[in-house]
Amino acid sequence: MPCSSQQNQSGAAMIETVVSLFMLAVGLMGTLAMQVKGVNSNQRANLVTEANILAADMADRILAYNSDDIASDDDDYAGIYTGSGNAQDNSSCLDDGCDSSEQKTLDTYQWGQAVSSSLPGGTGEVQYADGVYTVVLKWSQSDTFVDSTCSGIGDDLQDTSTEKACFAYQFRL
Template identity: 30%
Template sequence: MLSSGIKQQRGVGLIEVLVTVLILATSLLAMGALQSRSLQFNHSAYLRSQANVMAYDILDRMRINQGQLGSYDHGLEDTKPGTGGGLASRDLNEWLTAVERTLPGGKGAVDCADRVCTVTLEWIEQDSLADSEEAPDEEQETTTFTYETRI
C-alpha cells in the first residue's frame, strides 16, 4: 500500500519547482520594471532641480543689472541674442546656452513687467525622447517650469 502512494505522487516535485521558478521570474521582472520607473522619476526630479538652478541664475543676473530689466525680455521661440548688445544680451546668451546644454531640448523665456519677472523653462522629458525615436511623427512630451518673483 505504501509503494502505490509513492507511485501516484511521482513528478509532483518537478511541478512544484516549475511553479516556484515561474513565481520567482515574475517577481524579478516586476522588480526590474520598478527599478526602471524609479530611475525615470529620479532623472525627472534632477531636471527639475536643474531648471530651478537655471531660473535663479538668470534672476540673479537681472538683480545685478536692475536698470536694464526690459532688455532681458525673451520669448521661448525667440532667437538667442548675440553677445555684443550689452550686459543683458551677454547674460541672456550665456544663460540660454547653459539651458540648451543642461536640459534636453531646453528653451528659456524671461518676461518682466512692473519689476515682477517670470522665468519659463521648457524641456523634453527623456522617456519621451526614447518614444519619439520609435514613432517620430508623435508629439513629444514637454515639461514647463515657471518661476515668478519681484526684483
C-alpha cells in the same frame, strides 16, 4: 490493489518547480519595474533641479542688472527667448566693461548656452507683467511630468509645446 506512494507523487516535483519559477519571474519583473521607476524619477529630479538652478541664475542676472537703481525697473529682460538661437556672443565687452545693452545681450547668450547644454531640447524665456518677472524653462522629457507647472502662466509663451516638461519661476524686484 494498493497504490504505492511513489506512483502518487509522480510529476509533483516538476509542477512545484514550474510554479516556483513562475513566482520568481513575477517577483523579478516587479523588481525591474521598480528599478525603472526609480531611474526615471531620479532623472526627472535631476532635470527639475537643473531648471531651478537656471531660473535662479536668470533671476540673479536680472537683479544684478537692476542693482544700481532697483526702484525703476524698466523690464529690459522681458521677452528673452533662447529657442530662437539668435543671441550674440559679445563677451569682448568684458575687457572694457559692458554697457547695459551689451550686458543684457551677454546675459541672454550665456544663459541660452547654459539652458541648451543642461536641459534636453531646452528653451528658456523671460516674461514681465505687472512688476513680476516669470522665468519659464521647458525641456523634452518622456514621462507623465510633461506640462506640469506651466498651465496658467500665460498664453503668450513662445515655446507653445505641450509635449515638454515645464518649470516656471516668478519673482518681483
